[in-house]
Amino acid sequence: MESKRNLDNFVVGTVSSVMYVPDFINDGEETQLLDKVYNSPVSKWKSLKNRRLQNWGGIVHEKGLLPQELPPWLKKVTEKVSEESGLFLSAINHVLINEYHPDQGIMPHQDGPAYYPVVAILSLGSAAIMDFVPHPSLRSSPDTSGGDRKDSELNGASDLGTDKWLNNHHPFSVVLMPRSLLIFKDDAYSSYLHGIRDSSIHQYDRAVNEAGAVGPQPRLVSEEGDEAVTSGDRKCIHRTGTRISLTCRLVLKVHHKLFKF
Numbered sequence: 001m002e003s004k005r006n007l008d009n010f011v012v013g014t015v016s017s018v019m020y021v022p023d024f025i026n027d028g029e030e031t032q033l034l035d036k037v038y039n040s041p042v043s044k045w046k047s048l049k050n051r052r053l054q055n056w057g058g059i060v061h062e063k064g065l066l067p068q069e070l071p072p073w074l075k076k077v078t079e080k081v082s083e084e085s086g087l088f089l090s091a092i093n094h095v096l097i098n099e100y101h102p103d104q105g106i107m108p109h110q111d112g113p114a115y116y117p118v119v120a121i122l123s124l125g126s127a128a129i130m131d132f133v134p135h136p137s138l139r140s141s142p143d144t145s146g147g148d149r150k151d152s153e154l155n156g157a158s159d160l161g162t163d164k165w166l167n168n169h170h171p172f173s174v175v176l177m178p179r180s181l182l183i184f185k186d187d188a189y190s191s192y193l194h195g196i197r198d199s200s201i202h203q204y205d206r207a208v209n210e211a212g213a214v215g216p217q218p219r220l221v222s223e224e225g226d227e228a229v230t231s232g233d234r235k236c237i238h239r240t241g242t243r244i245s246l247t248c249r250l251v252l253k254v255h256h257k258l259f260k261f
Ligand SMILES: O=C(O)CCC(=O)C(=O)O
Pocket: 096, 098, 106, 111, 121, 130, 194, 245, 247
């Protein structure tokens, strides 16, 4: 039985519902997990336009989860997440595994109502920056650009600094180092979109965990070769390796009987 961590010590930034645990797992555990991911049947991979993913735990349906038992290696790591965080009401029953090459990311999105509003993301292999942007409904300043805002919303944080937001919401970023665990819930879950830019250079000027994650410059940000660089007055990491993430969630509504056809 793992002991529970006091997550108050891991809150980063001003949004109290974001926690970052560096080195949540060790090198050996990371290697084992990567082996399991890459030794899964090829048919487990689903290719999307800009990344590949594996879905474990069953199909998330509008009305709940059609469950499939997690394999032992995922049970082990999700139990550690659940026990150490103490934030999940019952056992984590769904894991999405995403694979990103250095120029790949995930569009800003919300994780949706099927999940209990807590998500834990374990990062393996290589670093990336996750950008959080308040939901567009929280923008207080009218659009003065005259153009369609959709592109800039979807492309991430680069031009969001000029926007005004309601109720003290602001864009921020989190550096996701290999072996770290990011947990976000409540306000960060429901009032923000999160995404990763599909570019091999990621800015971390707005990172709430910069000091702990990246350290003084110049130095390598990870043993895996991702490098912290400055580009003009911007602080960046140069992504060089493949990143694997395990998105661990709990779907509360579970169908215990198969649908009859
Ligand atoms: O890969 C990540 O860190 C994010 C994945 C994510 O947001 C998701 O699966 O919903």
